[in-house]
Amino acid sequence: MIQQIGLTLKQEIEASGFDSSLYMESAANLLAVHLLKRYSTQKFIIREYTGGLPKHKLKEAIAYINDNLDKNLSLAEIAAIAQISPHYFASLFKQSMGIAVTTTPKNHIMFPDYKIRFARIEDLVKLAEIEQAAATLFCDTSYAFLVNAQPLSMDFVTQQFQAERVWVAVNDRDIVVGYAIAQEVDGNAYLQQIDVHPAYGRRGIGRELVERVCVWAKKQNYHRILLSTFLDIEWNAPFYTKLGFQILPEVELSFGFQQIRCKEAEAGLPIDQRVIMYRNLGQAMSLTSR
Secondary structure, eight states: OHHHHHHHHHHHHHHHOOOOHHHHHHHHHHHHHHHHHHHOSSOOOOOOOOSOOOHHHHHHHHHHHHHTTTSOOOHHHHHHHHTSOHHHHHHHHHHHHSSOOOBOTTSOBOOTTOEEEEOOGGGHHHHHHHHHHHHGGGTTSTTGGGGGOOOOOHHHHHHHHHTTOEEEEEOTTOOEEEEEEEEEETTEEEEEEEEEOGGGOSSSHHHHHHHHHHHHHHHTTOSEEEEEEESSOTTTHHHHHHTTOEEOOGGGOOHHHHHHHHHHHHTTOOGGGEEEEEEEOSTTOOOOOO
16 A cells, blocks of 8 residues: 555656645645554544535635645645645545545646547537537626627638647546637737636636647747737636736737737627737747747
8 A cells, every 4th residue: 555655656746747745745644544544553543534525615625726726735725724634624525526636737726537638520519519608607797798609610610620729628428528729820829719618617627728728839839829818807817817828918919919809899899808918938938929
């Protein structure tokens, strides 16, 4: 058991190249419990917890995790939100969610039953449904009209698929729950569309889709990636800001991005609330184009 925990931890670190205090702490807790149960000369009663976290504590914990995705959270820090011990929290969290709380190789919290991969041809027909479901999030905003907006054309989606610019997030049954589509605009990588089905929201899936596209863009030797989004919607510009994106001043928009703005205006979007954002991908963090 001890050897297995050590080997598993070593393999994960070597394979992923990450240093997550949450992952380390979870492994340390598991090892400590095992040692107390099997090798202690004193009689320790290790409680077996059942029933899962109370709903309000689970909600608070998940909200805290998602509000601090840019940090390398520790198990103790998350458990403190629920006001219980780390071991107790880890046990009840797994019972409530059916999975262990863990981190991705980039130290981002993500529920591990989901993965990102390139889209397959059979996935494409599912993207419009996810896009329309995601649009329902605008119902309680001033942009409720987007609920009835037409999804991206299948011709465009297919074109980007053939160029290997479509990614999907799938669950453990390989069901598509989110996707991202990129293209090239004026020599830059452009994140054209990213949507996660609301039923699978707030699980770090959108963040991981963005990161996957950024990894692709850097491998393709793009110096930066851009996107167009709403300035005043929580899961739009504020979300991307947390991921390292910045607003590109209007005067710096190249012709291709000016055209994007014109098309958005023609579609009825309020341009005064739309911004083009960029994230540098090169080590020099320069603002040069590809």
